[in-house]
Amino acid sequence: MVITVNGTERRLQRGSSVADLLRELGLAGGAVAVERNQRLVGPKDHVATRLEDGDALQVVTLVGGASGP
Amino acid sequence: MTTPHPPASGGPEAGAADMARRFDRQKRFAPLAEAGQARWESSSVLLVGVGALGGSLAQSMVRMGVGRLVLADRDVVEPTNLPRQVLFEDRHARDRVPKALAAQESLARIGGPTRVEAHALHVDGAALADLAEGIDLILDGTDNLASRYLINDFAVSRRLAWIYGGVVGSHGLVLPVLPEGEPPGACLRCLFPEPPPAQGLETCETAGVILPAVSAVAALQAAAALRWLSGSAAARATFRPRLMQLDVWTQDFLAIEAPRQADCPCCVGRQFPFLEQASNPAAVVLCGRNTVQVRGPGRPDAARVRAVVRAHAREVIEAGPLLRFDVEGLRITLFPDGRALIEGTEDPGLARAVYDRYVGS
Numbered sequence: 001m002v003i004t005v006n007g008t009e010r011r012l013q014r015g016s017s018v019a020d021l022l023r024e025l026g027l028a029g030g031a032v033a034v035e036r037n038q039r040l041v042g043p044k045d046h047v048a049t050r051l052e053d054g055d056a057l058q059v060v061t062l063v064g065g066a067s068g069p
Numbered sequence: 070m071t072t073p074h075p076p077a078s079g080g081p082e083a084g085a086a087d088m089a090r091r092f093d094r095q096k097r098f099a100p101l102a103e104a105g106q107a108r109w110e111s112s113s114v115l116l117v118g119v120g121a122l123g124g125s126l127a128q129s130m131v132r133m134g135v136g137r138l139v140l141a142d143r144d145v146v147e148p149t150n151l152p153r154q155v156l157f158e159d160r161h162a163r164d165r166v167p168k169a170l171a172a173q174e175s176l177a178r179i180g181g182p183t184r185v186e187a188h189a190l191h192v193d194g195a196a197l198a199d200l201a202e203g204i205d206l207i208l209d210g211t212d213n214l215a216s217r218y219l220i221n222d223f224a225v226s227r228r229l230a231w232i233y234g235g236v237v238g239s240h241g242l243v244l245p246v247l248p249e250g251e252p253p254g255a256c257l258r259c260l261f262p263e264p265p266p267a268q269g270l271e272t273c274e275t276a277g278v279i280l281p282a283v284s285a286v287a288a289l290q291a292a293a294a295l296r297w298l299s300g301s302a303a304a305r306a307t308f309r310p311r312l313m314q315l316d317v318w319t320q321d322f323l324a325i326e327a328p329r330q331a332d333c334p335c336c337v338g339r340q341f342p343f344l345e346q347a348s349n350p351a352a353v354v355l356c357g358r359n360t361v362q363v364r365g366p367g368r369p370d371a372a373r374v375r376a377v378v379r380a381h382a383r384e385v386i387e388a389g390p391l392l393r394f395d396v397e398g399l400r401i402t403l404f405p406d407g408r409a410l411i412e413g414t415e416d417p418g419l420a421r422a423v424y425d426r427y428v429g430s
Binding site: 006007029030031032033035038039040042043044058060062063064065 | 122211212213214235236237240241242255259260261262263264265266271312314321323325326327328330332
């Protein structure tokens, strides 16, 4: 299936979850906020939320600053 | 320390007239108007961290005439700050002036009605409780996530508004955390329940940082502060906070509606571990600064320290309340509350030992 992540199309295995996508993006276990089709997907729902063909996702990573964490 | 208002030219009456005219254009902005400006002018803001974001935020608060601005920062100005920390000058970096005091001095030159208070201290849970006395909103000008999670727990526990801002490279993130609103907005831990591991994030040491990104993030934070504090109860209730991400280099902008998460341990579960754990560690490495901050058990015996330092150290400088000296290849800046910045090492054990030798344990 094809989804859009931060405006860029991306192919993903059918049935993948938000957590699967984050793993592919190298963001698993990180502090990441995800919006799917203009609705926030809370951190606890990343594993249970299955993506569908045509989904539009926005992925935002927490920003620390000069000293990071 | 509070700055008095600089005298207005032309006597007190001309000063009052100037002050009435000063905010004319701001009050003509319809969502603000006279009533909003009056609410804004009676508001108190605590700004934690007065560096890049903090300097830009402080300037906005004073220019726009917020009632009271409390500055808190633990650090001193250094040369690498100058390309983006807008309140500091060469001489502040040369003399390693505490950022809070240097900022207060620069802000005083702007004039205006804002009462500015400055505190050169490390902000922990206890300090936050003192600093937040009479405060309506906390602005985040910090440079590390430990401080953000502490501020989030503190603000949510007190039902105080705070506005997170973070910047690195050419991009940044902003989230207003507001205690009112229907439906209520998210807190930092609704979206990011735990801080990520240290290696999981870019820092300004690894990715650098540029002034336009700082300015853009600070502008979004300042606008949210103005809107929240100037707003009537009805206006606040309709303020839907968004998680805003921007990149001034790639010109990508994104805003995500951020409602409160029903399973949030902080704003729903009312658990505040970062506040409860917020101890006062004896030695903290200031990442990427080649500096360790050491805290003593209390105020040092200033006369004894001066005598020891003059006998052993080179380049002893007394700058206002600070004592600075070079010893054992390190530069020590000692604050009156017993806190010291030890430049030239990232080894907390070495820093602690040097502190104990010259300042006292």
